[in-house]
Amino acid sequence: xxxxxxxxxxxxxxxxxxxxxxxxxxxxxxxxxxxxxxxxxxxxxxxxxxxxxxxxxxxxxxxxxxxxxxxxxxxxxxxxxxxxxxxxxxxxxxxxxxxxxxxxxxxxxxxxxxxxxxxxxxxxxxxxxxxxxxxxxxxxxxxxxxxxxxxxxxxxxxxxxxxxxxxxxxxxxxxxxxxxxxxxxxxxxxxxxxxxxxxxxxxxxxxxxxxxxxxxxxxxxxxxxxxxxxxxxxxxxxxxxxxxxxxxxxxxxxxxxxxxxxxxxxxxxxxxxxxxxxxxxxxxxxxxxxxxxxxxxxxxxxxxxxxxxxxxxxxxxxxxx
Amino acid sequence: xxxxxxxxxxxxxxxxxxxxxxxxxxxxxxxxxxxxxxxxxxxxxxxxxxxxxxxxxxxxxxxxxxxxxxxxxxxxxxxxxxxxxxxxxxxxxxxxxxxxxxxxxxxxxxxxxxxxxxxxxxxxxxxxxxxxxxxxxxxxxxxxxxxxxxxxxxxxxxxxxxxxxxxxxxxxxxxxxxxxxxxxxxxxxxxxxxxxxxxxxxxxxxxxxxxxxxxxxxxxxxxxxxxxxxxxxxxxxxxxxxxx
Numbered sequence: 279x280x281x282x283x284x285x286x287x288x289x290x291x292x293x294x295x296x297x298x299x300x301x302x303x304x305x306x307x308x309x310x311x312x313x314x315x316x317x318x319x320x321x322x323x324x325x326x327x328x329x330x331x332x333x334x335x336x337x338x339x340x341x342x343x344x345x346x347x348x349x350x351x352x353x354x355x356x357x358x359x360x361x362x363x364x365x366x367x368x369x370x371x372x373x374x375x376x377x378x379x380x381x382x383x384x385x386x387x388x389x390x391x392x393x394x395x396x397x398x399x400x401x402x403x404x405x406x407x408x409x410x411x412x413x414x415x416x417x418x419x420x421x422x423x424x425x426x427x428x429x430x431x432x433x434x435x436x437x438x439x440x441x442x443x444x445x446x447x448x449x450x451x452x453x454x455x456x457x458x459x460x461x462x463x464x465x466x467x468x469x470x471x472x473x474x475x476x477x478x479x480x481x482x483x484x485x486x487x488x489x490x491x492x493x494x495x496x497x498x499x500x501x502x503x504x505x506x507x508x509x510x511x512x513x514x515x516x517x518x519x520x521x522x523x524x525x526x527x528x529x530x531x532x533x534x535x536x537x538x539x540x541x542x543x544x545x546x547x548x549x550x551x552x553x554x555x556x557x558x559x560x561x562x563x564x565x566x567x568x569x570x571x572x573x574x575x576x577x578x579x580x581x582x583x584x585x586x587x588x589x590x591x592x593x594x595x596x597x598x599x
Numbered sequence: 600x601x602x603x604x605x606x607x608x609x610x611x612x613x614x615x616x617x618x619x620x621x622x623x624x625x626x627x628x629x630x631x632x633x634x635x636x637x638x639x640x641x642x643x644x645x646x647x648x649x650x651x652x653x654x655x656x657x658x659x660x661x662x663x664x665x666x667x668x669x670x671x672x673x674x675x676x677x678x679x680x681x682x683x684x685x686x687x688x689x690x691x692x693x694x695x696x697x698x699x700x701x702x703x704x705x706x707x708x709x710x711x712x713x714x715x716x717x718x719x720x721x722x723x724x725x726x727x728x729x730x731x732x733x734x735x736x737x738x739x740x741x742x743x744x745x746x747x748x749x750x751x752x753x754x755x756x757x758x759x760x761x762x763x764x765x766x767x768x769x770x771x772x773x774x775x776x777x778x779x780x781x782x783x784x785x786x787x788x789x790x791x792x793x794x795x796x797x798x799x800x801x802x803x804x805x806x807x808x809x810x811x812x813x814x815x816x817x818x819x820x821x822x823x824x825x826x827x828x829x830x831x832x833x834x835x836x837x838x839x840x841x842x843x
Contacts, residue, residue, distance in 0.1 A: 297843070334686040338842045360688040370679030374616040375609075386605045387687045415616075431683070 285312045287439050287469035288333070292342035295328050295493075302328045304493040305342065310469040312438070315461065317484035317501075318473040321593050325493040326473040327367045330441050333471075334364045346439050360388070363437035365445055369428030373417030377408055377427050380416060381434055388435035402430040405460055421448040429457065433464070440470040446479065458483050477585040491593040501585065506557070508583030509591060514552040514564045517577040523548030526573045533567060535560050547576070602689055606697030607704070610671070614705050623663065628712045630659055635716060647724025652716055653734045653810045657774055657803060660706075660738075660745055665766035667705055668749025669759045671698045672837075676757035685841070691834045699750050699830055706742040710735060730812040737809035740822035741802055745770045747829035754836040777801025800825075 288310035295303040303325040310316045320326050331337040333344040335355040343350055349357035372380055381402065385395045403409060406426040411419055416427065425448050432440060445461075446454045461470060461483050472484065480487050480501050487504060489497035497504060505511060518526055523541055530552050531539045540551045554560035561580045568575055614620040631652065635641050639651025675681035684694055717735075720726050749766040756762050775781055777798045785794050798804070805818040 331682070336682050336686050336841065356688050356690065359686055362686070364683075364686045366679060366682040366686070368679055370683060372609075372613070372680055373678065374613050379609075379612070383605065383609050384687070387602055387689060389688070 289345040317480040317487035320490040363432035505583035508587040511583030518575040603697040607700040610701030647726040664745040669762040672754040733814040734810040747826040751833040777804040
């Protein structure tokens with residue numbers, strides 16, 4: 279089967295959920311194509327999990343809808359559910375079962391039979407390295423195994439769409455890496471939505487990211503595009519000995535292309551951050567100017583922009599309001 | 600249908616994954632025996648029947664069925680697995696019916712464990728086996744009705760203890776609805792239609808008719824439709840909570 283990339287598999291259309299008079303999710307729209315991993319970011323309580331619960335048909339939307347491969351979750355919930363693999367918040371599991379029985383049960387409910395079922399269950403066991411715990415009671419497993427078992431359950435029927443609510447939460451760095459690698463391996467044929475707090479994860483696996491806050495979409499773009507919105511995007515970071523720091527700061531601040539310079543002292547070293555006007559690239563001219571004026575700096579580089587700054591810029595004003 | 604049985608099988612296995620199932624079965628079998636032989640005076644009655652056994656059956660059920668029903672939905676809510684179950688391609692009625700069937704099969708097994716008493720009475724004399732069979736059918740139907748009620752109430756909460764307590768209260772009400780004391784009190788405050796309705800929906804009177812040897816279709820239908828009603832409401836509760 280040829281990967282038909284570019285097909286819109288997830289189409290979230292003005293999804294809204296009100297609990298009483300509070301809108302937990304308010305008119306959120308986005309889409310995910312085949313072969314794409316979308317990072318779903320936002321502070322705790324922003325509405326990420328509620329949105330995912332609506333996409334997967336666990337909660338009914340107050341208004342708006344989600345379409346999975348063309349099937350509308352409001353009118354064709356069964357078709358939607360059959361196409362989705364879902365890891366809910368906190369990776370809930372039947373604690374009284376064994377991983378083996380649990381995966382077999384999931385595969386059965388998903389309509390897999392006989393050889394095919396056996397093969398798929400074995401495959402996800404291998405993919406998520408669950409071999410050593412197959413016959414233990416789920417409630418006795420470590421957090422890492424539980425999370426991976428939850429992922430195995432979401433993958434067992436090889437769905438086109440994966441909705442994963444914090445898939446790497448509770449995993450150690452090696453396990454996180456393994457899960458990210460797995461997601462990269464399977465993504466060509468799937469549309470994947472991942473909610474996360476970890477901005478490094480966005481860089482590691484996401485093609486695009488959306489940020490929501492208080493139930494409203496506040497940002498969207500590729501990681502690079504989002505970074506460009508950071509306050510420190512294209513800022514020039516300079517490291518130099520403390521005694522020449524103030525002089526250098528004065529020279530740079532006087533340049534017409536530079537908006538302001540922020541110095542921070544680190545013992546014998548001083549760190550200057552120069553913010554160019556309009557986030558224009560300015561490292562070359564700053565370097566040339568300093569050299570021309572005989573200032574010897576140890577290091578000079580351009581900041582790409584930090585995702586966490588963008589995240590805070592986009593989500594903090596409303597919190598303070 | 601297929602999915603309903605897959606769910607029922609998982610649920611039934613869940614009962615046996617903890618010691619609770621065995622404790623339950625042993626307690627039930629022991630209590631049923633003790634009630635029959637000691638409290639009911641099985642031997643001193645010198646009659647070859649199981650009337651005493653079936654007299655105590657409703658009261659044993661009252662204590663034990665809510666214990667079987669309480670976990671059906673409350674546990675799923677508490678652990679969050681309901682989110683897994685209801686986002687699989689499973690309809691609400693398949694989940695409701697599957698879970699109920701598992702619990703009902705479990706009570707059926709408990710009843711089956713009391714059959715040595717049936718053999719005993721046949722060994723000691725010649726009872727009317729037709730009546731005993733009808734009584735077993737009635738017991739199974741009543742257990743189903745109580746379980747359906749408990750399952751429905753279990754869907755309202757994430758706390759098994761609360762589910763257990765309100766189930767006992769509700770099952771008790773359904774049981775004694777036809778008792779003279781209830782009817783007499785009700786007659787003073789409610790119109791005749793309601794009094795008749797309450798009196799006619801009493802579990803004990805329907806159960807009593809059958810155990811007296813009349814396997815009337817109406818009594819069987821009563822229990823079956825009560826099960827249907829409770830499971831319907833059970834499904835509605837699940838659906839309503841989805842929209843909340």
